Amino acid sequence: xxxxxxxxxxxxxxxxFGGEVFVDIDGKNVGKVALSDFEVTVSEGTHLIxxxxxxxxxxxxxxxxxxxxxxxxxxxLVKYSxxxxxxxxxxxxxxxxxxxxxxxxxxxxxxxxxxxxxEDEMRVEEAKQKSANGMVLFFVIAIVCIIIWAISWSSMMxxx
Amino acid sequence: MGGDGFKRCDGFVxxxxxxxxxxxxxxxxxxxxTEPYWTIKTQMGWMNRNLFKCDKCGCILSAEVMETSGRNKxxxxxxxxxxxxxxxxxxxxxxxxxxxxxxxxxxxxxDKEMPMQELQAxxxxx
Numbered sequence: 001x002x003x004x005x006x007x008x009x010x011x012x013x014x015x016x017f018g019g020e021v022f023v024d025i026d027g028k029n030v031g032k033v034a035l036s037d038f039e040v041t042v043s044e045g046t047h048l049i050x051x052x053x054x055x056x057x058x059x060x061x062x063x064x065x066x067x068x069x070x071x072x073x074x075x076x077l078v079k080y081s082x083x084x085x086x087x088x089x090x091x092x093x094x095x096x097x098x099x100x101x102x103x104x105x106x107x108x109x110x111x112x113x114x115x116x117x118x119e120d121e122m123r124v125e126e127a128k129q130k131s132a133n134g135m136v137l138f139f140v141i142a143i144v145c146i147i148i149w150a151i152s153w154s155s156m157m158x159x160x
Numbered sequence: 161m162g163g164d165g166f167k168r169c170d171g172f173v174x175x176x177x178x179x180x181x182x183x184x185x186x187x188x189x190x191x192x193x194t195e196p197y198w199t200i201k202t203q204m205g206w207m208n209r210n211l212f213k214c215d216k217c218g219c220i221l222s223a224e225v226m227e228t229s230g231r232n233k234x235x236x237x238x239x240x241x242x243x244x245x246x247x248x249x250x251x252x253x254x255x256x257x258x259x260x261x262x263x264x265x266x267x268x269x270x271d272k273e274m275p276m277q278e279l280q281a282x283x284x285x286x
Contacts, residue, residue, distance in 0.1 A: 085190075085263050135246075
């Protein structure tokens with residue numbers, strides 16, 4: 001018998017991408033990958049692993065599949081990545097199981113998603129702030145121009 | 161034309177933003193379709209904006225009217241000066257993603273303002 005360990009979804013991943021991630025082995029659904037690692041024991045031999053995620057309106061997207069030849073005592077780690085666009089396929093990375101590598105991968109994924117989300121938020125905020133600053137500067141320039149014009153106009157009027 | 165006010169402007173009225181989007185975005189940056197069949201709407205406000213909707217995924221991109229007409233490329237116009245004071249480059253046309261549409265899995269592009277070239281590169285990558 002062999003064992004497949006499907007890496008858990010991180011909280012940020014679940015929040016950003018939404019939906020649920022499903023696992024099919026040899027055409028049969030064996031479960032979902034949630035916030036904890038999902039382990040499945042499989043018989044020796046060749047197996048077709050298929051992963052996908054649910055989307056809006058009860059549809060499924062991000063299909064990824066791989067054929068694995070599993071020997072006795074094999075323990076493999078499967079990492080699934082959902083796509084950004086519904087028409088794109090998902091991606092699976094399969095490696096030999098290593099508990100430390102698994103923890104490291106999960107941590108890196110969480111940090112990476114958080115970092116990118118933070119950068120996106122900062123970019124939107126920065127653009128808003130720059131726009132507001134530009135508006136203030138614009139009005140300051142406009143008011144200064146009006147004051148200069150008013151002074152020059154009043155001095156011109158007083159000279160008559 | 162849908163009930164949301166978006167329509168094609170193939171005639172004279174509204175032809176400038178229509179031609180602009182048709183010419184510059186032959187591929188939708190959100191879904192990647194090569195037939196986006198852009199429809200447009202003008203949003204009145206402090207700064208009038210042109211809204212562009214992809215017929216396939218429903219994403220909405222927007223840009224200031226002065227931006228698509230090219231009058232923001234100089235600081236000699238009020239809006240051009242305002243753009244420069246906002247820290248933007250006058251030579252670059254900026255678009256904002258108002259709605260990501262149905263093809264994007266995440267909302268990461270929502271409300272993001274991006275240079276047109278960046279959005280075009282994104283379209284090419286899909």
